[in-house]
Amino acid sequence: MKISEAIFVSGAVDLQGYPKDGRKEIAFIGRSNVGKSSLLNSLLGQKLARTSNTPGRTQQINFFLVNKQFYFVDLPGYGFAKLSKKERENLLVIVEKYLAQRSELVLSILLIDSRHLPTEFDLKMKSWLEEIGRPFLIVLTKSDKLSNNELSNQTRKIKLALGVQEVIPYSSITSLGRDSLWKAILAQISDGKA
Secondary structure (H helix, E strand, O other): OOOOOEEEEEEEOOHHHOOOOOOOEEEEEEEOOOOHHHHHHHHHOOOOOOOOOOOOOOOOEEEEEEOOOEEEEEOOOEOOOOOOHHHHHHHHHHHHHHHHHOOOEEEEEEEEEOOOOOOHHHHHHHHHHHHOOOOEEEEEEOHHHOOHHHHHHHHHHHHHHHOOOOOEEOOOOOOOOHHHHHHHHHHHHOOOOO
8 A cells, every 4th residue: 555645634532523524434442552653653654643652642533634535543542541530431432432423434443462462451342343333353563572483372362362263463663464454444445446
């Protein structure tokens, strides 16, 4: 996928701030320190999403317009330890409303750290996406941190824990999984036009 342009359009906490042009949207969700911003920047081939050493920095829904065709949507991470209980609850409401109600959303990409088994939050999010009937894809981040053997074993265990057949191991450093992920994204947003 050739990215000719990717721009930050808006950060929003409710429907009023969301883009209103009807373009399709791909949402990225995962734990606060799962490497979401790094993955987004890796997919886009540029530093657009802010990366931080402090998990939980994204506290709004960020929309990035890609090639003037569709949006990447960066959702606040869950399990944000540094936030108060009230702030965590508010962010969860923002995320859940977006995922449940946004008609432009065509695919949610659930990110899980390849080095660890899915957390309780990961399992709940996967179940919830199934309950509301949203198409989703599991991507295993930070896959370069494991040897090929470790990654193979970990992938098998994660699939088993989640009860899924398919996951995409991904590395923002080596680009492992980048082509596979783009292929899955494009299958959801276009009939070959992107």
